[in-house]
Amino acid sequence: MLDQVIFYLFSAVAVAGAILTVTRRNVVHSAIFLITALLATAGIFLQLRAEFLFIVQIILYVGGIMVLFVFVIMLVNLDVAVRQLRFARQKWVALLISLALAAQVGLMLWSTGKMPGQGVPVLSAVPADKLPPNSEEVAKSLFSSYLLPFEIASVLLLVAMIGAVVMAKRRA
């Protein structure tokens, strides 16, 4: 019961935050609502007993990436951004894409009620508490089975770092 309430609370906040992110005229407000949405997502991770991801979401996503966003928003001239139209065009395209997506997933779930392939009843599958809520587990798996992806990710970050520096560096 408590679990459910927490889930609904967080997901409501997440969805509301997401909608406001996309619709706000002021970019800083957008960023604030995105932060709200991300924090709510972190809450859902916690509700899923993924504690490590919860804190990574807060430290990296909210504390790192979003700070970067806010920083850049302040650097670029905001007044220009505020004045213009929110939604450029492609309203219909957007509607179409989202409807199609929703229909696709909905249809899939509706028609089968099962996960494709494995036959788990999707809408009602409640897992037993198999997963120990443990950051050690994540770490072990990260450094054993997924060592190569981990290294690749770090190379990716390095590349991104260099790229960002080169991009942002003023041409003297």
Add this chain to the structure above:
Amino acid sequence: MLPIGHYLFLGLALFIIGVIGVVTRRNVIVILMSIELILNAVNINLVAFSRLYGDVAGQVFALFIIADAAAEAAVGLGIIIAFFRNRETVLEDEMDLLKW
């Protein structure tokens, strides 16, 4: 934990909102933020399935996605700064030159 469907629908909702944001907004920064939303939607699904199957692989992949998001944000914002410096705009439909 709730039935997995709840999480899937939450993920779907965030994903669609993100897509709408990417397609309709003009401001590149907001577009980037919408992409973050999409990535988050995926993360929710991954973590939910990880819990469903009792396998941490999903969480590990969510971690990779977060790392990827960081990289993407850094480069994306770097491009925005470089672009803004040259063209004084952050609007996507004014980015109409391949070279400047």
Add this chain to the structure above:
Amino acid sequence: MQAVTQVTTEFVKQYWAPLLCGFAIVAILPLIVGYVVLVERKIMADMQARLGPMRVGPHGLLQPIADAVKLLIKEDIIPEDADKLVFWLAPVLSVGAALLAMAGLAIGPAFQIAKDINIGILFVVGVSALGIFGIVLGGWASNSHYSLIGALRSSAQLVSYETAAGMALVSGLLFAGTLNVTSIVQAQYDQGIWFGLLAPVAFFTYLVASIAETNRAPFDLPEAESELVAGYMTEFSGFRWSLYFLAEYTNMIVVASVATTLFLGGWLRPFPRTHWLDFLDFLPMVLMTGIGIYGLLRVPKQPARVQQLFMLAVAGMCFAAAFVLAAPVLIPFFKSSLIAAVKPYHDGILGGFWFIFKVSLYIYFFMWLRFTLPRYRFDQLMRLGWHFLIPLSIINVLVIGVAMILGSHFHLEGWQLLLTTIPASVLALIIALFILNAEQKSEPQRASGDASDTYA
């Protein structure tokens, strides 16, 4: 409706103790912060050959309350061109993050709100880092150039020093092998040595980085009063301003607590396993009694009745604490039910005493630096961070890891580990200094630096 009540009661039933502690922290912390400020002013006065606040209460002891009342009844001014929503939100964010971080801290072996979360110290660090949004958004929302520059400085500073602080924490955590706050302290007890001694370079790095993170002098550039008036807080006044103030000092307590937990042995007394130092366990008791007696002696000298009562209350609290601390000593002599009743609290209070003592020392060090050193310039600050502290902390993680492997290879434990970690730390320091030197040689022309580059 019924469901809501049910959920609420279920929630309260399950979590009443942490909830109570949470309320207690939110209620008491402003008071504590007020007194930290008073102590800071007194220390500052002492270092500057003057008396500091003396008027309100005995030796100005009631000054914080007077200040709080003043701040609360001040007019609440919002600049006309400010972004009202964000202006309202920013201080709340700042203080909320700081207070939330307190939840993960363990003050003494028994007192911790969020018990046994396995991300422990990471939670504290991560959540307290959210406070930066309060600063950045507050600076942006004020719509003032000073505020904006302060906000930009702040975000750049925090992002860069967080890296160094995080890496320093990693070196400490390598010894602990866990993120859980209680287990970290337990690990130090098992080793019989504080991790601050095992990893001095990490401790030093964290010390510097934590000063920068809490925006304290000599790194207080975001609010540098002689340059930016008050930085991001320029447009804030009254209650909102006091929220920022509360957040700043709470953050100080948080970083001091993290350092205490990880590097200074938490609630353990110095040298926890060295038995000939056991008498240190009685030190708090004696100290408390001493302060109580001093307070009693001072009572007749107070000019006003309120001040006398206040002094009596302070003395009474000291005696109560001393009594609890003395419980295990008294038990063999007196068979009183009262003593038996307070005995369970003994460990908690003893641990709490050492913890608070160490936190106070750490904060005292902050204040000491603030009154002694001039302020860094922004580019110098960035250079110190990126060219020295971050390389140093990263190298330190590497060499500490090597030192630990060497240590386990030779079956070193506790104090013996110093054999490997001390040379490792020296090595890290040398390499970092070498890097710094090389940097300076390669860029002799950049004497005045380039601040806007560091922004980008």
Add this chain to the structure above:
Amino acid sequence: MATDTTKDAREKQKTLLGADELVLNMGPQHPSTHGVLRVKLKLDGERVIGSECMIGYLHRGVEKIAEHRTYQQFAPYVDRMDYVAAVSNGLGYCEAIEKLLMVEAPPRAKVIRTILTELQRIASHLLWLGTHALDIGALTPLFYCFREREEILKIFEKYCGARLTTHAFRIGGLQYEAYDTLEKDVERFCKAFESRITDYEELLTQNRIWLGRTKGVGILKAAEAIALGATGPVLRASGVKWDIRKAMPYAAYDQYKFEIPVGTTGDTYDRYLVRMEEMRQSRLICLQAIENIPSGPIMAKVGKVLKPPPGEVYHAIEAPKGELGYYVISDGTVQPYRVRIRPPSFVNLQAFDKMARGHLVADVVAIIGTLDIVLGEVDR
């Protein structure tokens, strides 16, 4: 679309991210503009690309007032120009009028004037040191400096009853005889001051942060300093050995031995060192002076009503902040025809833009501090 706007954009590339340059209005209400100086800074990020000093917020028309007061009546007004060095202002004015009257103060008066003026120099430099350190972020030196300054102000108070705007001297000499323990007081202060000044140096001189904040900041080369007419410590720190006390001795300075400290690079750190050394030298002058105060009258023979012969005179002294000059024209009446004052702060402030360009906002504060301006004197 915007190929035509790209050109503008390119021109703006020099500024932060191509956005408009940030104009930061510093003052007149700002913690570190030392009063009511207003500086308009054009910033690129935090880098200063241009600056404009806007003065006049404290203008009281002192020079005009002089034309409607008798010579004696105007003397207290000059105290209110550089109000942290009132004694020096008074000395300059009195000596200028004495020159106009062609009288000379008696030797005893001259020596006492010298002692008080040198004490005032120390007090002024102490105030500068305290506020300068505060601007750069060191809180504590301010209180130590004020502690010492307090001693000096007490001596002033004992001598003439006022602490800040003293009006200590009269045209033709002194009004008050030195009080009994003046020599002892000054000696005690000077003895104690030696170790105190070492304390300040320990706090700052070798401090890495202090070095970082002051070395290479606000460099003024010797030629530039001369071209701008800078005087006092600002000029000497640039390496020009020019001190009116030596060059054109007045009061009793020709009797005493002292050094003129000069700097080499002309940066903020050099100005700091020069002023510190000047305090030491002033202390030495005071010690020499109290050893032998001649006896005799303290007032030259000037009438109750001063009517200088028609003519004009320029007299300059080395005030703590630089050359303080009085140009007085007399038309033979009891009131001066014109008084023109050359205030050192005003002239030194001209160097601000040159010194601040290319530095950061934080350095601007240091540079204002190192110029040691007093707005009462700049605006008059």
